[in-house]
Amino acid sequence: MSIKPAIFLPELLRHLFKRPVTVKYPFEKEPVPKDFRGNVVFDPPKCIGCMICVNDCPAEAIEIIRVSETEKKFKMLLHNDRCIHCAQCVDSCPTKAYHMDSEYEIAAFSRRHLKIEYK
Ligand code: SF4
Numbered sequence: 001m002s003i004k005p006a007i008f009l010p011e012l013l014r015h016l017f018k019r020p021v022t023v024k025y026p027f028e029k030e031p032v033p034k035d036f037r038g039n040v041v042f043d044p045p046k047c048i049g050c051m052i053c054v055n056d057c058p059a060e061a062i063e064i065i066r067v068s069e070t071e072k073k074f075k076m077l078l079h080n081d082r083c084i085h086c087a088q089c090v091d092s093c094p095t096k097a098y099h100m101d102s103e104y105e106i107a108a109f110s111r112r113h114l115k116i117e118y119k
């Protein structure tokens, strides 16, 4: 069965003047939606050590560690290999010590490289 040019030619000509629907990723990064949940980011000075985030995280991905006996200072160890990017920690923290960034290229060859320490 042969296809007559009259059938596909108009379609072909129409598409000659349209932008491609595919994107040039990874050579060009596309913007992410406003509420995209990338990596958890922690702001240590805001932390009061209440441990609500540790208790609320469904993936047990957060460790809060006291770094000074005299001052109330804390660091956070994020196990990004466990994090499911649910943003519960962002919602739970009473001092707004967390936010999510817009990063989505977070794959690594080893789980070791997915531990992030914020201090
Ligand atoms: S985004 Fe969810 S899974 Fe990841 S650290 Fe926060 S509460 Fe835990």
Ligand code: SF4
Pocket (backbone or CB within 6 Å): 046, 047, 048, 049, 050, 051, 052, 053, 054, 064, 092, 093, 094, 095, 096, 097, 098
């Ligand atoms: S919920 Fe917020 S203030 Fe409390 S330990 Fe976690 S990060 Fe610190």
